[in-house]
Amino acid sequence: MTPITLRKRRLKLVICLVFLFGLTACSAGSFSDSSGFKKPTSPYAPGINQRKDAQDGIEVAHRLMQAGEYELAIRAFNRAALATSLDAEILSGLGSANLGLGRLGQAEDLLRSAVEIDDTRPEVWNNLGVVLMERGKLAEAKLTFRKAYALDNGESDAIRDNLRLALAKSEKSVTVQDKEESYKLVRRGSGDFLIRPAS
Numbered sequence: 001m002t003p004i005t006l007r008k009r010r011l012k013l014v015i016c017l018v019f020l021f022g023l024t025a026c027s028a029g030s031f032s033d034s035s036g037f038k039k040p041t042s043p044y045a046p047g048i049n050q051r052k053d054a055q056d057g058i059e060v061a062h063r064l065m066q067a068g069e070y071e072l073a074i075r076a077f078n079r080a081a082l083a084t085s086l087d088a089e090i091l092s093g094l095g096s097a098n099l100g101l102g103r104l105g106q107a108e109d110l111l112r113s114a115v116e117i118d119d120t121r122p123e124v125w126n127n128l129g130v131v132l133m134e135r136g137k138l139a140e141a142k143l144t145f146r147k148a149y150a151l152d153n154g155e156s157d158a159i160r161d162n163l164r165l166a167l168a169k170s171e172k173s174v175t176v177q178d179k180e181e182s183y184k185l186v187r188r189g190s191g192d193f194l195i196r197p198a199s
Contacts, residue, residue, distance in 0.1 A: 088118035122152035
């Protein structure tokens with residue numbers, strides 16, 4: 001074998017090794033485009049980042065309620081109850097989710113249980129009043145909305161509007177247009193988390 005042929009073979013071997021090393025380096029990392037965004041090299045979903053705090057289960061359930069995903073909200077509230085305890089907020093959320101699904105009997109039972117645990121929370125009384133209105137229990141619903149309004153010191157627009165609608169519905173001389181008016185469910189914290197048409 002001549003020295004020139006041997007040199008050519010060595011050169012080919014070096015080029016092959018450099019090429020293979022380059023492929024190995026590319027497959028081990030990830031490519032990035034000009035914007036600096038790294039493209040994932042794996043077709044699988046990323047793993048769980050255990051360094052981050054877990055999302056609050058009750059907050060997740062409330063977001064599902066806002067999105068109208070009542071079945072998923074019930075599951076999220078149940079998971080939150082397993083992680084912590086079955087408190088008035090979780091019972092109220094479960095009752096409201098059942099109301100969203102039209103399960104009025106279950107909703108009423110859950111909200112009554114929530115009131116038994118903590119009778120100082122206006123949002124729970126309000127939501128119970130909405131269920132009672134849906135079930136046609138007008139007299140009890142009026143008292144329930146009054147209790148919610150008193151506990152809230154009149155600060156919540158939703159509770160005030162619900163009381164006004166219940167009072168108007170009980171007055172023979174006042175006609176309430178059900179299609180135009182609606183009762184509002186309230187969650188702890190800020191604002192309404194479900195608007196349900198009155199029936």
